[in-house]
Amino acid sequence: xxxxxxxxxxxxxxxxxxxxxxxxxxxxxxxxxxxxxxxxxxxxxxxxxxxxxxxxxxxxxxxxxxxxxxxxxxxxxxxxxxxxxxxxxxxxxxxxxxxxxxxxxxxxxxxxxxxxxxxxxxxxxxxxxxxxxxxxxxxxxxxxxxxxxxxxxxxxxxxxxxxxxxxxxxxxxxxxxxxxxxxxxxxxxxxxxxxxxxxxxxxxxxxxxxxxxxxxxxxxxxxxxxxxxxxxxxxxxxxxxxxxxxxxxxxxxxxxxxxxxxxxxxxxxxxxxxxxxxxxxxxxxxxxxxxxxxxxxxxxxxxxxxxxxxxxxxxxxxxxxxxxxxxxxxxxxxxxxxxxxxxxxxxxxxxxxxxxxxxxxxxxxxxxxxxxxxxxxxxxxxxxxxxxxxxxxxxxxxxxxxxxxxxxxxxxxxxxxxxxxxxxxxxxxxxxxxxxxxxxxxxxxxxxxxxxxxxxxxxxxxxxxxxxxxxxxxxxxxxxxxxxxxxxxxxxxxxxxxxxxxxxxxxxxxxxxxxxxxxxxxxxxxxxxxxxxxx
Amino acid sequence: xxxxxxxxxxxxxxxxxxxxxxxxxxxxxxxxxxxxxxxxxxxxxxxxxxxxxxxxxxxxxxxxxxxxxxxxxxxxxxxxxxxxxxxxxxxxxxxxxxxxxxxxxxxxxxxxxxxxxxxxxxxxxxxxxxxxxxxxxxxxxxxxxxxxxxxxxxxxxxxxxxxxxxxxxxxxxxxxxxxxxxxxxxxxxxxxxxxxxxxxxxxxxxxxxxxxxxxxxxxxxxxxxxxxxxxxxxxxxxxxxxxxxxxxxxxxxxxxxxxxx
Numbered sequence: 001x002x003x004x005x006x007x008x009x010x011x012x013x014x015x016x017x018x019x020x021x022x023x024x025x026x027x028x029x030x031x032x033x034x035x036x037x038x039x040x041x042x043x044x045x046x047x048x049x050x051x052x053x054x055x056x057x058x059x060x061x062x063x064x065x066x067x068x069x070x071x072x073x074x075x076x077x078x079x080x081x082x083x084x085x086x087x088x089x090x091x092x093x094x095x096x097x098x099x100x101x102x103x104x105x106x107x108x109x110x111x112x113x114x115x116x117x118x119x120x121x122x123x124x125x126x127x128x129x130x131x132x133x134x135x136x137x138x139x140x141x142x143x144x145x146x147x148x149x150x151x152x153x154x155x156x157x158x159x160x161x162x163x164x165x166x167x168x169x170x171x172x173x174x175x176x177x178x179x180x181x182x183x184x185x186x187x188x189x190x191x192x193x194x195x196x197x198x199x200x201x202x203x204x205x206x207x208x209x210x211x212x213x214x215x216x217x218x219x220x221x222x223x224x225x226x227x228x229x230x231x232x233x234x235x236x237x238x239x240x241x242x243x244x245x246x247x248x249x250x251x252x253x254x255x256x257x258x259x260x261x262x263x264x265x266x267x268x269x270x271x272x273x274x275x276x277x278x279x280x281x282x283x284x285x286x287x288x289x290x291x292x293x294x295x296x297x298x299x300x301x302x303x304x305x306x307x308x309x310x311x312x313x314x315x316x317x318x319x320x321x322x323x324x325x326x327x328x329x330x331x332x333x334x335x336x337x338x339x340x341x342x343x344x345x346x347x348x349x350x351x352x353x354x355x356x357x358x359x360x361x362x363x364x365x366x367x368x369x370x371x372x373x374x375x376x377x378x379x380x381x382x383x384x385x386x387x388x389x390x391x392x393x394x395x396x397x398x399x400x401x402x403x404x405x406x407x408x409x410x411x412x413x414x415x416x417x418x419x420x421x422x423x424x425x426x427x428x429x430x431x432x433x434x435x436x437x438x439x440x441x442x443x444x445x446x447x448x449x450x451x452x453x454x455x456x457x458x459x460x461x462x463x464x465x466x467x468x469x470x471x472x473x474x475x476x477x478x479x480x481x482x483x484x485x486x487x488x489x490x491x492x493x494x495x496x497x498x499x500x501x502x503x504x505x506x507x508x509x510x511x512x513x514x515x516x517x518x519x520x521x522x523x524x525x526x527x528x529x530x531x532x533x534x535x
Numbered sequence: 536x537x538x539x540x541x542x543x544x545x546x547x548x549x550x551x552x553x554x555x556x557x558x559x560x561x562x563x564x565x566x567x568x569x570x571x572x573x574x575x576x577x578x579x580x581x582x583x584x585x586x587x588x589x590x591x592x593x594x595x596x597x598x599x600x601x602x603x604x605x606x607x608x609x610x611x612x613x614x615x616x617x618x619x620x621x622x623x624x625x626x627x628x629x630x631x632x633x634x635x636x637x638x639x640x641x642x643x644x645x646x647x648x649x650x651x652x653x654x655x656x657x658x659x660x661x662x663x664x665x666x667x668x669x670x671x672x673x674x675x676x677x678x679x680x681x682x683x684x685x686x687x688x689x690x691x692x693x694x695x696x697x698x699x700x701x702x703x704x705x706x707x708x709x710x711x712x713x714x715x716x717x718x719x720x721x722x723x724x725x726x727x728x729x730x731x732x733x734x735x736x737x738x739x740x741x742x743x744x745x746x747x748x749x750x751x752x753x754x755x756x757x758x759x760x761x762x763x764x765x766x767x768x769x770x771x772x773x774x775x776x777x778x779x780x781x782x783x784x785x786x787x788x789x790x791x792x793x794x795x796x
Contacts, residue, residue, distance in 0.1 A: 027556075040595045063743050063744065063745075063746065063747075064743050067740075067742075067743070067745075100779070135742070135743075136740075137740050139740075141700075141701055141739070141740065143607070143699065143700045143701070143717060144700040144701065144740065144741055146702060146740055147699070148742065202689045205685045222767070231716070231717040231718025231719065236716075237700075237701050237716055237717065238716065271602065271611050272609070272610040272611045273610075273611025273612075273613050274611065274615065276613065276614050276616075276624075277616060277621045277624045277625065278621075278793065279618070279621050279624040280621045280622070280624055284625045284629070303703065303712055303713050303714050304716070305713070305714060305716065305719060305721050308648070308651065310643060311647065315640045315643060315644065315647075316636070316637070316640050319636035319637075319639065319640050320633065320636055322632050322636060323629050323632045323633060326628060326632050327625055327628060327629065327631075329591070330624065330628055331589070333594065333595050333598065334624075335613075336595070336598035336599060336602055337598055337602065337610045337613060338602060338611055338613040339598075339602045339611040339612075339613065340597060340609035340610055340611050340612075341602050341603045341604055342603075342604045342607075343603070351595075351599060355592060356596050358588055358591050358592060358595075359588070362584040362585075362587060362588050363584070365580065365583075365639065366577075366580055366584075367642040368640075369576070369580065369639060369640070370571070370578055370643060370644075370646075370647045371572075371573060371643045371644075371646035371647040371649075371650060372576060372577060372580060372643065374573070374647075374650055374709065374711045374712055374713075375573060375707070375710040375711060375712070377576075377712060377738070378703060378705065378712065378738030378739060379738065390620075415630075443707070444705075444707025444734075445706075446705065446736060446737070446738040446746075448740045448745060448746075449745070449746035450745070450746045451746045451747065452746065453746075453747070453749075454736055454749040455734065513565050518739060532610040532611060533610060
């Protein structure tokens, strides 16, 4: 590719990495950034769990310190870890390779997206050095976020940078998918991951501006004296809650869909089997989720004083999202049917997802029921539910997906025993942490509590959860070690170690050179990314 | 769009459901006990989702065991499906899910409306939430902080508002909560059917002492409650000594000012 962009000399050069426009390197930059956010936000979780181990102060006697950890944990995990990992890292790596393109449509815009992302990461990390860090939770509800001494502007600008990054990334990858598919890669033969990521980006493009509006209005209120959310001057805090959740609920599907896409690839590859009801999964599952993403948010305001007619609508629209998501699950599990299943590490993560997401999805049903919600809203039930359905399930997709593309990405194989050990520790750890957590929420333990003097009877359960959560951290270290071990000691990976049939494995070297394919991809008429009977 | 238009549209769409739920909520003369209803609904919903979960999990485990790879060169044997069977696999589960959703949704609305329709004979108190506590005003004029005393067996309606940021009044034992928003009047009600103490606490993040924002609800026998109200009512004659104290200060002020002159 001849252009004025920075090439790849084959040797390590920081300059080449920073100014790269190669989608694979951009993907690695996203990967490092999002895993760094995951690590720091995970450390915050460990600190919080330790604090909650006993009634009263455990490691800090300042609730605001705890609230800053909590703010960072929530905000970083969602906007700096999950969304960039799934739509930045995996999408940048997979999309051009899977559709047989040399690169993304706008490589320099792609570099710009990853720069914005890194600036946001740096801005977010400044939370720990500025004098009045934000203590407003990732939701940033006014009037508190307007009244607090905490620096809400850091929150706003981190979110805005990531929003811009996401929109430029979306423009880029949507254009790539629509315009740059190799001849023969037709809409009816797209990989599930491509469908999922396309839908996720469409949701992201439509709804990110809502979040931008909400946080801009927030700093206007705080620093320039406007009154959007000030009840005394005729504004309303409910306005913010609505605009915020109008983005932040669809964001769940921005995270869910690409994660599902990765798992479809893994399950199909390790079962050597077609996607079960491929067209149903695409048109009813993926498209259905995309179409319904925007009509679910009102249930987040379940105790905020919505009129009964709105509650009635909200109950049914929220319950009905179970239909497309259920069809995606049926398709994913159905792909095992008549398959030939090999339990390598990525597949173990995919199997883990099937169970974790099942718990997460089913514990969402009570949240849609407005009467049940009156008790569980704002309790640990909700946190446990979304840790199952988002945090833990999506992490199985991100870590499992990383093991899956590891040989292609690095050119090295990982150690299977270490990989499996990491998975088992992770699986046991998350269940021992979040299952009791659900029960704690049912008993009435509220979320975002630095202390629980009014519920001293919960201390034994809290301690059990704290110790279990350390196991997750240990699992994380084992996983990290397995990757580092592979980088330094791993065997050289063959071009297609898993016997996959999609273009990213069959038509490229390991690791793929700049430009991806030696010659333009040409495909036979009966090519299908999930047809394992060939070769 | 005009709100009332939306409202009418929603009634049109969900009229049968709403009718069923409203009708069932309004039958029966005894005072409902919403938290008991909640426990029934919870149990029923739990049976529902646990059943779905077990079916899904068993099918998954069966498939994982049955179709594990026996020979390294095996490949999956699933055949491409006809459009009709794909439609079947989409529409039948979709129908089952929708049926279950509607069933749970309608059941839910009945209980929800019970929670949101305080009986006429409710004893009404006002709660002002603030950073970080609850001020409670009784109809007789008693004012307390973080301690709500109520007579047993009588429905209690709480009129709720906030003086600063968004708070929530949450009573875990009564299975209910509602937000307190600045500049808005909200309400919730509960039916304390047994004597005892309950926790009330905040569940909307409100700053530093959010987790310390809690109080007690004390359910008392009716007679004791009446006695307590009588004892704590603001009494007109008791307030007189207070104004008597007040003039003392202006006097000293006058003196010093006089001294200056």
